[in-house]
Amino acid sequence: MECQKEKNLERCNCTYPSCSKKGMCCECLHYHLKNRQLPACCFPPEIEKTYDRSFETFAKLVLEKKI
Structure with missing residues (x-):
């Protein structure tokens, strides 16, 4: 593949300035x-900007129905 x-960059919302994986979803994941x-x-967006992308933060947001 x-x-x-x-095409991926059009929807990539990563705000980390020096990310070398932007637009390369397989490598990012x-x-x-x-x-x-x-x-x-x-x-x-408001959580992504904190760069806390932990499983724990994601689970907390799901429980709070923010995702």
Whole structure:
């Protein structure tokens, strides 16, 4: 499968300035899962900006019905 980086960038909401994985969803997902995190696209903008992409934060947001 060929990466569609340009198309992926249209919907990538990662705000980390020096992210080398922007638009490369497979690499992004692999990186974050290895670190017990989810990628930016799983979080609302106000949470994504904090860079806390932990499983725990995601679970908390689900329980609070914010996701």
